[in-house]
Amino acid sequence: MAEAVKHEQTLPSHPEKATLEGKNKFLGFWFFLGGETVLFASLFGTYLGLRNGVADGPTSQDLFHLDLVFIMTMILLTSSLTSVFAMINMKKGNFKGLIIWMWATVFLGACFLGFEIYEFIVYVDYGLGFTTSAFASSFYTLVGTHGGHVLFGILWISTLLIRYRKAGITLTNAPKFYVASLYWHFIDVVWVFIFTVVYLMGV
Amino acid sequence: MSNAQAQKSVLWDWLTTVDHKKIGIMYLVAGGFFFALGGLEAILMRIQLMFPNFDFVTAQTFNELLTMHGTTMIFLAAMPLLFGFMNYIVPLQIGARDVAFPFLNSLGFWLFLFGGVLLNLSWFLGGAPDAGWTAYVPLSSEYSGTGIDYYVLGLQISGLGTLIAGINFLVTIINMRAPGMSMMRMPLFTWSSFVASALILFAFPALTVGLLLLMLERLFGATYFAVDVGGNVVIWQHLFWIFGHPEVYILILPAFGIFSEVLSTFSKKRLFGYSAMVFATLIIGFLGFMVWAHHMFTVGIGPVANAIFAVATMAIAVPTGIKIFNWLFTMWGGRIQFTTANLFAIAFIPSFVMGGVTGIMLATSAANYQFHDTYFVVAHFHYVIIGGVVFGLFSGAFYWWPRMFGYKLNETLGKWFFWLFLFGFHLTFFVQHFIGLMGMPRRVASYLPGQGIDELNFVSTMGAFLMSVAFILLVVNVIVSVKNKSEADPWDGRTLEWAIPTPTPEYNFAQTPLVRELDALWYEKTHGNGKIKAAEPLDDIHMPNGSILPIFMSLGLFLASFGLIYQVHPVTIIGLAITLGAMFIRSIKEDHGYHIHKEDIKKEEGVG
Numbered sequence: 010m011a012e013a014v015k016h017e018q019t020l021p022s023h024p025e026k027a028t029l030e031g032k033n034k035f036l037g038f039w040f041f042l043g044g045e046t047v048l049f050a051s052l053f054g055t056y057l058g059l060r061n062g063v064a065d066g067p068t069s070q071d072l073f074h075l076d077l078v079f080i081m082t083m084i085l086l087t088s089s090l091t092s093v094f095a096m097i098n099m100k101k102g103n104f105k106g107l108i109i110w111m112w113a114t115v116f117l118g119a120c121f122l123g124f125e126i127y128e129f130i131v132y133v134d135y136g137l138g139f140t141t142s143a144f145a146s147s148f149y150t151l152v153g154t155h156g157g158h159v160l161f162g163i164l165w166i167s168t169l170l171i172r173y174r175k176a177g178i179t180l181t182n183a184p185k186f187y188v189a190s191l192y193w194h195f196i197d198v199v200w201v202f203i204f205t206v207v208y209l210m211g212v
Numbered sequence: 213m214s215n216a217q218a219q220k221s222v223l224w225d226w227l228t229t230v231d232h233k234k235i236g237i238m239y240l241v242a243g244g245f246f247f248a249l250g251g252l253e254a255i256l257m258r259i260q261l262m263f264p265n266f267d268f269v270t271a272q273t274f275n276e277l278l279t280m281h282g283t284t285m286i287f288l289a290a291m292p293l294l295f296g297f298m299n300y301i302v303p304l305q306i307g308a309r310d311v312a313f314p315f316l317n318s319l320g321f322w323l324f325l326f327g328g329v330l331l332n333l334s335w336f337l338g339g340a341p342d343a344g345w346t347a348y349v350p351l352s353s354e355y356s357g358t359g360i361d362y363y364v365l366g367l368q369i370s371g372l373g374t375l376i377a378g379i380n381f382l383v384t385i386i387n388m389r390a391p392g393m394s395m396m397r398m399p400l401f402t403w404s405s406f407v408a409s410a411l412i413l414f415a416f417p418a419l420t421v422g423l424l425l426l427m428l429e430r431l432f433g434a435t436y437f438a439v440d441v442g443g444n445v446v447i448w449q450h451l452f453w454i455f456g457h458p459e460v461y462i463l464i465l466p467a468f469g470i471f472s473e474v475l476s477t478f479s480k481k482r483l484f485g486y487s488a489m490v491f492a493t494l495i496i497g498f499l500g501f502m503v504w505a506h507h508m509f510t511v512g513i514g515p516v517a518n519a520i521f522a523v524a525t526m527a528i529a530v531p532t533g534i535k536i537f538n539w540l541f542t543m544w545g546g547r548i549q550f551t552t553a554n555l556f557a558i559a560f561i562p563s564f565v566m567g568g569v570t571g572i573m574l575a576t577s578a579a580n581y582q583f584h585d586t587y588f589v590v591a592h593f594h595y596v597i598i599g600g601v602v603f604g605l606f607s608g609a610f611y612w613w614p615r616m617f618g619y620k621l622n623e624t625l626g627k628w629f630f631w632l633f634l635f636g637f638h639l640t641f642f643v644q645h646f647i648g649l650m651g652m653p654r655r656v657a658s659y660l661p662g663q664g665i666d667e668l669n670f671v672s673t674m675g676a677f678l679m680s681v682a683f684i685l686l687v688v689n690v691i692v693s694v695k696n697k698s699e700a701d702p703w704d705g706r707t708l709e710w711a712i713p714t715p716t717p718e719y720n721f722a723q724t725p726l727v728r729e730l731d732a733l734w735y736e737k738t739h740g741n742g743k744i745k746a747a748e749p750l751d752d753i754h755m756p757n758g759s760i761l762p763i764f765m766s767l768g769l770f771l772a773s774f775g776l777i778y779q780v781h782p783v784t785i786i787g788l789a790i791t792l793g794a795m796f797i798r799s800i801k802e803d804h805g806y807h808i809h810k811e812d813i814k815k816e817e818g819v820g
């Protein structure tokens with residue numbers, strides 16, 4: 010039961026990988042992200058294959074405005090940075106710093122999601138429904154799947170933050186926070202590709 | 213902490229178990245059931261094709277049988293049966309007490325089972341899927357009934373389970389090996405399970421996306437495959453085969469692993485060319501991702517693409533050939549014992565080589581225009597899948613049965629089973645090469661008389677009957693052999709799974725073993741006292757607690773699927789809420805397991 014006890018003073022420098030369970034989680038999660046990469050690659054491939062299939066609907070040139078997407082990108086990149094700060098605090102054993110920076114990450118994630126929903130609403134108003142054209146379907150599927158991942162990340166990290174709000178850093182929760190931040194970076198990287206492939210190549 | 217498990221009822225114990233051995237057995241039972249079901253579907257098809265213009269089942273039913281046969285055999289029989297062995301045997305072979313993620317392991321099983329049940333419920337709820345196991349669009353997107361919705365969601369759920377299982381095996385094999393069990397001392401079955409798991413990890417997400425798109429297209433009106441609004445039907449084929457070709461290697465590699473173990477054990481020789489075998493497995497795994505378009509030669513992807521994919525496909529024959537020769541050299545000069553397990557392994561070699569040769573023929577892209585979508589293809593893939601995967605499953609079953617169930621299958625009945633099955637198999641599928649070359653297309657519900665294929669089709673059906681008789685003998689064998697209690701090491705084994713008492717204790721190894729060589733047990737038999745050395749003193753053993761949550765997570769998705777299929781979205785939401793709720797509980801509840809005490813272990817092991 011040793012791993013359940015608080016070790017605030019004596020935590021190893023990598024609390025997330027100090028137990029076998031932690032190591033397993035860490036490695037397993039990397040593999041999971043490998044699978045996620047193929048998942049998004051498939052969606053990107055589909056989008057690239059269909060992005061000119063606009064039928065009578067609006068084209069990407071009609072719709073995309075880089076300023077909004079640029080703000081979204083900045084928000085998401087910043088949220089990655091705050092999660093890095095959280096991890097640095099975790100490794101230093103500063104629980105309060107961990108919690109605060111993680112909440113900041115969640116907050117920025119929620120802002121991003123808000124903008125995305127706004128963006129979709131604007132596009133729908135403009136005549137790009139989900140079923141309008143193959144371009145529309147593949148666009149919403151790719152970007153929406155990413156948005157779904159952001160939403161899941163927000164719920165997941167919030168759950169951890171509430172569950173462990175008073176626990177301090179332990180060998181049990183350190184891997185959980187660590188893995189959640191890995192996930193967050195991954196979503197961020199995917200967004201960078203979306204920004205490039207969908208928006209920069211689409212205006 | 214006391215062992216609370218022990219007091220619970222047997223049923224509850226199995227429903228909540230996170231023990232890799234019990235999960236392995238559940239995979240075998242469920243996989244065996246689906247195997248029988250898929251076999252029945254095949255027999256019904258063969259009866260329909262026994263005579264020209266025969267009227268045994270309608271064309272629609274034939275299409276449903278055809279689709280469900282392929283889908284069931286690949287996703288619900290072959291893969292789960294392999295997972296059964298992987299679950300039970302791999303941790304034992306690497307000297308581990310458990311897998312890396314016992315909870316996820318159980319979740320993987322239940323997802324597979326609920327997915328499989330969902331898929332099969334379609335028979336009773338408006339008709340089974342009828343667009344072939346490949347479900348090509350637009351046939352599946354625009355011209356099929358609810359059956360395809362069951363296909364999409366059933367496979368999505370069970371595919372998720374497969375993905376989880378794959379990650380679990382990868383991490384188990386990397387992180388949970390006993391001291392001294394370096395990667396290059398791992399038995400070949402563990403190695404091939406490792407590579408197959410990597411293929412699962414990188415192949416299944418493509419299927420996930422394919423199924424997602426098909427679902428959105430069918431249920432929410434998306435238009436990826438609707439050509440009139442800019443869609444493209446070939447995308448489905450790419451996604452399907454980017455998954456589909458690695459999938460056939462996911463099936464055959466673990467079978468290759470089984471043959472390596474069996475041939476070496478029953479030749480009383482170390483596997484010939486161990487490191488070449490490992491590298492060949494890795495190369496096959498890698499090349500397996502480079503060849504998917506050989507299923508699409510006739511689609512019109514162009515001569516350059518066709519040529520590249522043809523050459524890449526043929527390249528796989530090289531590492532495969534290396535393996536074949538290594539197996540032959542393993543037997544060469546060995547003291548070969550013709551047990552049933554070994555008979556299947558030996559018969560595999562020529563059968564699989566025939567499948568490989570027709571594979572190369574099919575890979576010749578120009579010639580493929582002639583072969584494609586004929587019975588020639590059917591003959592090819594049954595030679596590799598039955599002659600390879602199914603022979604491997606039977607070989608593994610006879611080999612590991614004593615370890616898993618504590619008794620030996622009867623060898624006399626086993627040999628009857630082997631010869632009948634071997635003969636039936638070749639009778640069924642050898643003639644299909646010629647049926648195909650004479651021009652009979654695959655996936656047709658009937659054919660006209662007088663084309664020179666009547667007799668051959670009749671012969672093929674007779675072979676299928678023989679295989680069914682053989683299978684019944686296997687079932688009989690499983691039942692009548694129960695009394696043949698087996699000792700712990702009935703085959704004079706070479707690897708760690710034979711070093712522990714029978715029945716296998718729930719903690720596997722009382723003390724973590726110390727591995728000193730490849731074929732760890734054999735090394736101790738020839739260089740030591742025949743007992744594996746321990747890497748640690750006897751101590752309390754930590755065990756994970758069982759959990760009912762995996763069933764709820766799977767049940768939630770199962771319910772949500774009905775909500776989606778019938779567009780009753782409150783049900784969808786309730787289902788998803790059950791799944792997410794169970795995940796939430798899992799996430800906030802810290803469960804640190806329990807300990808088995810040193811004294812109890814001593815009692816059970818009969819020491820001290």
Ligand code: HEM
Pocket residue numbers: 346460461463464506507525526528529532567568569570571572574575576580583584585589592593596597600601
């Ligand atoms: C030397 C190795 C192999 C080569 C060169 C090869 C080549 C091919 C080619 C070119 C096709 C496409 C035929 C067509 O539709 O026109 C094909 C189909 C198929 N192969 Fe293989 N193959 C090989 C090994 C295997 C193995 C090991 C398995 C399974 C364990 C397998 C399972 C299948 C299946 C299931 C299909 C039919 C898929 C469908 O259309 O439903 N093959 N193979």
Ligand SMILES: [Cu+2]
Pocket residue numbers: 456457460503504506507
């Ligand atoms: Cu293939």
